[in-house]
Amino acid sequence: MASSLFRWPFSMFNEDVEHEDSDGLQHLRDALEKAERQVSSSTSDSEEERERKEEILDGFRAKLEEFEVETQKKVKITICSAVSGESIAQVRLRPTDFVVHLCEAVVKEMSHRAVVSHSIIFQSEVLPQHKTISEAGLQDGDIVYVARAPVRCLTASHDGSACLWNFEQETNNTTGPPSAAEPLRVNAQGALKHASMSPSGQLLMLSTEDGGSGLIYCAETLQFLHRLQGGAQSASFSADGQKIVGVDADGNANIWSAQTGQIIHRMFPPKTSCQFDSDSDDDAEMTFANLSGCGKLIATAAGSCAQLWDASGNLQHTLQGHAGTVRHAAFSADSQYLLTASADSTARIWDCDSGRCMRILSGHQRALTLCAFSPTGLQAITAAHDGTLKLWDLADDITDGSHLECTLTLEADGGVVSSACFSPEGSRLLMACGSDTVRMFNTATGQMQLSFDGFHDDWVRSSSFSPDGLIIATTSYDGAVGIWSATTGKCLHSLHGHTQAVVVAQLAAA
Numbered sequence: 202m203a204s205s206l207f208r209w210p211f212s213m214f215n216e217d218v219e220h221e222d223s224d225g226l227q228h229l230r231d232a233l234e235k236a237e238r239q240v241s242s243s244t245s246d247s248e249e250e251r252e253r254k255e256e257i258l259d260g261f262r263a264k265l266e267e268f269e270v271e272t273q274k275k276v277k278i279t280i281c282s283a284v285s286g287e288s289i290a291q292v293r294l295r296p297t298d299f300v301v302h303l304c305e306a307v308v309k310e311m312s313h314r315a316v317v318s319h320s321i322i323f324q325s326e327v328l329p330q331h332k333t334i335s336e337a338g339l340q341d342g343d344i345v346y347v348a349r350a351p352v353r354c355l356t357a358s359h360d361g362s363a364c365l366w367n368f369e370q371e372t373n374n375t376t377g378p379p380s381a382a383e384p385l386r387v388n389a390q391g392a393l394k395h396a397s398m399s400p401s402g403q404l405l406m407l408s409t410e411d412g413g414s415g416l417i418y419c420a421e422t423l424q425f426l427h428r429l430q431g432g433a434q435s436a437s438f439s440a441d442g443q444k445i446v447g448v449d450a451d452g453n454a455n456i457w458s459a460q461t462g463q464i465i466h467r468m469f470p471p472k473t474s475c476q477f478d479s480d481s482d483d484d485a486e487m488t489f490a491n492l493s494g495c496g497k498l499i500a501t502a503a504g505s506c507a508q509l510w511d512a513s514g515n516l517q518h519t520l521q522g523h524a525g526t527v528r529h530a531a532f533s534a535d536s537q538y539l540l541t542a543s544a545d546s547t548a549r550i551w552d553c554d555s556g557r558c559m560r561i562l563s564g565h566q567r568a569l570t571l572c573a574f575s576p577t578g579l580q581a582i583t584a585a586h587d588g589t590l591k592l593w594d595l596a597d598d599i600t601d602g603s604h605l606e607c608t609l610t611l612e613a614d615g616g617v618v619s620s621a622c623f624s625p626e627g628s629r630l631l632m633a634c635g636s637d638t639v640r641m642f643n644t645a646t647g648q649m650q651l652s653f654d655g656f657h658d659d660w661v662r663s664s665s666f667s668p669d670g671l672i673i674a675t676t677s678y679d680g681a682v683g684i685w686s687a688t689t690g691k692c693l694h695s696l697h698g699h700t701q702a703v704v705v706a707q708l709a710a711a
Contacts, residue, residue, distance in 0.1 A: 233261055276334060276341040280307060283322055283346040296335035299626040300328045301670045305688055307347050308671055314693050315349075316368035316684060318710040319669045322346040330625035330670055331534075331576035351711040352667060354674060355405065356682050357396035358699035362388050363407055365420065366696055367711065368684070384698055387423045389416060395435055396705045399442040404459060406445065408433050415447070417462060427462035431455065435489060439496050446499055452486025454501045456514060466514030470503035488528065493536040498553055500539050502527035507541050509553060518556030522549055529571050533578040540581055542569035548583045550595075561604045562593055570618065575627040580644060582623070582630065588616035590632055592644065609647040614638065620663040624687070625670040633661040639675050641687070651690040656683045667708040674706035682706050 240246075240254050275293045280303060282289055290310040294302055304319040321328045323345045328337045339345070354366040364384035391409035398405055398420060405418040406429075415433030417426045429436065429445065436447025438459060445457040454468035470487055490501045498517075499510040507520040507527050525544030532539055538559070539551045546567055550560035565585035572583045581593045592609040615635020622631050629650065630642045638654040639661050653664075659679035666673055666687065673685040682696035682703055696706075 229265055233258070233265060236261070276339060276343070278303065278334075278339060279342075279344045280321075281344055281346050283348040286346075289347065294334050296333060298334050299330065299628060300332050300334070300337055301330045301624070301626045301628075302334075303345060304330075304347070304669050304671055307349075308686075308688055314686070314691075316352050316672060316693055317349045318352050318667060318708075319671060320348045320350070322348060329576075330668075331627050352672065352708055353398075353402070353711045354682070354684065354696070355396055355398045355705065355707045355709070356384075356676070356696065356699065356703055357393040357407065357705040358680065358701050358703045359392040359410075360680070360699050360701040361390070361392055361409075362386055362699060363393060363396050363405065364696075364698045365405070365423065366682075366694075366698075368694060384696075385423050386698070387418060387425075389414065392701075393704060396707070397437060398707055398709050399438045399459065400440060401442045402709055402711065404438070404442065406436060406438070408435060415445075415449075415457075415462075417459070429455075429457050429462045430464045433457075437492065439492055440494060441496065444492075444496075446490050446492040448487050448490050448501075454487050454490035454499070454510075456499070456512075468499070468501060468508075468510055468514045468516075470501075471506070471508060471516060471519055488526070489530065491530055491532065493532040493553075494534055495536040498532065498536055498539075500530045500532065500541075502530060502541070505543065505545070507539070507551070509539065509551075509556065518551075518553075520549075520551050520556060520558070522558050522561075523547070525568065528569055531573045533574045534576050535578060538574070538578070540572045540574055542572035542583055544568035546585065546587075548572050548581075550581075558602050560595070561602065562591075562607070563604055564591060564607050564610075565589065571621065573621070573623060575623045575644065576625060577627050580623075580627065582621055584613075584618035584621055588613045588618065590618050590621050592630070592647070611642065611647070615660070617660075619661060620665075622665055624666050625668060629670070629687075631664050631666065631673065633664040633675065635660055637661060637677070639664045639673070641673075641690075651687070653683070653685050653690055653692075656692050656695065657681060662702060662704060663706065665706065665708065668710060672708055674708050676703035676706045678702040684708075 277293050280290045290306045292306045300321050303321050357363045364386050366384040367382055389407050391411050394410045395408040403420055405420050407416045408414050415429030432450035434448045436445050445459050449455050455464050456466040487501045487503050492499055497512050501508045505523045509518040510516055523543040523545050527541050527543050529542040542548045546565045548562040549558050552559050565587050567586040569583055569585045574581050579596050584590045590611040591607040594608045613634035617635035619633040630644050633639045637657040640649050641651040642649050657677040657679055659677050662676045664675045671687050673687050675683040680699040683692055684694035685692050
């Protein structure tokens with residue numbers, strides 16, 4: 202495992218610097234020269250350590266040479282409409298550019314202000330946003346097709362209401378942000394804590410602050426369907442929308458049927474000695490239950506322990522090692538690893554097959570509040586009460602229990618990280634802090650790309666991407682929701698329908 206000095210240049214090899222090859226290569230050359238200077242000026246390294254660092258530098262030099270050759274090649278791709286077959290645009294991209302750049306070309310050609318979701322289709326398959334042009338198998342002269350679908354936005358507020366907003370695909374108003382059509386509205390009994398839409402867009406789920414809800418509605422009519430058995434403090438849909446996984450009002454984890462609301466499997470907090478060192482008074486209760494993307498694993502936490510279960514609610518591993526309450530957890534996209542964030546100021550990466558701790562992410566000064574893997578699994582983020590967001594490069598081989606230093610630290614406005622997330626392709630990072638502004642960063646360089654400001658009158662509570670990564674939704678304590686272009690940073694729609702803080706804004710294809 203190389204030190205952070207050497208990990209940083211490597212992480213830049215997939216960098217996108219506004220499509221300027223020369224600028225991107227110069228960043229890499231500068232980073233490599235900096236590493237070389239630090240190695241040559243170091244007097245404390247042993248001969249063995251110096252040889253190890255020289256070997257790493259040789260690898261970087263070889264990689265840079267390959268990258269210099271690769272970036273000189275560009276492929277021409279024709280983008281056509283999936284409906285009419287007509288040509289929309291022709292673009293020339295590098296093999297290291299992402300599929301999302303094809304979507305951006307469509308937006309620039311057709312409408313900067315349309316709130317729609319884009320899918321790129323090649324050889325009858327929808328291409329994942331996080332794949333590069335090369336990884337997607339695209340070559341010079343290929344034709345791809347773009348499908349555009351309307352976007353809906355689900356919002357939920359402390360005022361007890363949830364709204365479902367629909368947008369016009371085009372707008373002729375160029376002088377200011379237009380307003381969306383009057384939303385469908387449902388009122389729950391109590392301040393809403395969470396809301397989510399099923400992947401198919403057919404069901405809505407609402408949870409109130411008192412933890413005794415878990416209400417399921419039809420997304421088309423907002424007709425109440427049923428309540429999750431035992432209530433739900435927090436819950437989320439499975440990828441196929443057939444199941445719901447979460448924690449009930451008594452602090453136990455459940456798997457519910459999304460169609461009936463009945464419990465299919467129960468998971469109770471294991472009685473383990475690791476809870477003894479927890480900083481929580483509620484060690485007997487679970488704090489969350491998250492389902493992996495493959496749908497085969499569930500992660501829970503009780504006290505300072507995390508647990509891994511199979512989809513039938515059978516305990517597979519108890520993950521011990523944290524010295525404080527486990528606050529949050531996230532699976533990697535391939536479900537091979539689990540990332541946990543703890544009140545002990547560290548995060549840990551666990552192997553889901555063996556239950557072993559593979560990495561310890563240390564560097565925060567206070568309790569962690571969130572964590573996430575990038576879509577590629579090559580990076581991770583953590584945020585803490587110390588007012589910082591840290592980016593971690595995981596490109597090197599993972600070894601048992603080793604410590605890892607972060608590659609980038611971002612200081613939060615107001616000393617508070619409200620929310621943070623990767624874009625669908627992983628090259629951008631969205632960060633909302635203790636201010637009325639949201640910022641987007643390049644995950645390879647750490648440079649700020651866009652600032653979303655001038656709309657909210659109070660702190661932004663959350664921010665999130667649309668499935669194609671081209672639209673951003675922001676929620677605030679001022680009761681408003683902003684819909685923004687992730688390409689230009691312009692506000693596309695202003696949603697005013699809540700009277701108190703908005704806690705959720707989920708964008709999804711209609």
